[in-house]
Amino acid sequence: MSALTIIIVIIGVGVLLWLINRFIPMQPTIKGVLNVVVILILIIWLLNVFGILESLQIIRI
Numbered sequence: 001m002s003a004l005t006i007i008i009v010i011i012g013v014g015v016l017l018w019l020i021n022r023f024i025p026m027q028p029t030i031k032g033v034l035n036v037v038v039i040l041i042l043i044i045w046l047l048n049v050f051g052i053l054e055s056l057q058i059i060r061i
Contacts, residue, residue: 001049013042 047053
């Protein structure tokens with residue numbers, strides 16, 4: 001996956017999250033939970049794209 005695609009996805013998610021926060025009325029607690037969930041999903045996706053999640057599967061606890 002190219003760097004341009006990753007940047008476009010990050011910008012797209014940010015704009016979508018901004019639009020939801022700006023124009024859809026909801027309680028501040030729900031907005032906070034939504035923001036955290038979206039950011040966590042984006043971070044997990046980025047870790048998967050860069051192959052960090054695959055290397056963590058080798059570690060045995």
